Amino acid sequence: MKDLASRIKNRIQLTTDGLASYLKAVNDAFGSEIDFAQLVKVYGSSSESESENTTDRKYSPSKLKSINKISICGNPDEDHISTSYVERQNLTMRMHMRRFTG
Numbered sequence: 001m002k003d004l005a006s007r008i009k010n011r012i013q014l015t016t017d018g019l020a021s022y023l024k025a026v027n028d029a030f031g032s033e034i035d036f037a038q039l040v041k042v043y044g045s046s047s048e049s050e051s052e053n054t055t056d057r058k059y060s061p062s063k064l065k066s067i068n069k070i071s072i073c074g075n076p077d078e079d080h081i082s083t084s085y086v087e088r089q090n091l092t093m094r095m096h097m098r099r100f101t102g
Contacts, residue, residue, distance in 0.1 A: 001025040001026055001028065001029035001030075002028065002029045004029065005029040005030050011033060011034065011035065011074075012034060012035070013034075013035040013036075013037070013074075013076050013077060013080055014026065014030075014034055014035070014036050014037075015036075015037050015038065015039055015076070015080075015081050015082055015083055016036075016038050016039070016083070017038065017039060017040070017041070017083055018038050018039070018040035018041075022038070023072065026072070026073070027073070030073075032073060032074065033074075034073055034074055035073070035074035035075055035076040035077070036071075036072045036073040036074060036076060037069060037070060037071050037072055037076040037078075037081045038069075038070045038072055039067065039068075039069055039070075039081055039082065039083050040067070040068045040070060041064060041066075041067050041068075042064075042065045042066045042067075042068070043061075043062035043063065043064055043065060044062060044063055044065045045062065045063060069081045
């Protein structure tokens with residue numbers, strides 16, 4: 001995070017997922033000179049009576065229950081609190097790297 005902060009001259013908006021260690025890392029790197037928010041997604045089973053050990057549950061993604069946008073520091077624009085761009089970039093990178101494997 002400090003490396004990122006050293007490369008940026010202007011104030012930015014940063015969105016992370018709900019990982020708690022981002023709070024300290026972003027604060028240590030940017031202090032209060034950032035518009036920082038977290039996008040926390042809460043997942044759960046599709047029904048309360050569904051067993052956690054079923055084959056369907058094992059191979060299916062959990063049901064998205066809620067998405068919480070939490071402003072941490074500065075004044076982040078709520079319309080731009082998103083992790084979609086970085087998640088898409090991660091997927092693209094993984095797919096390109098897969099091409100190099102045997």
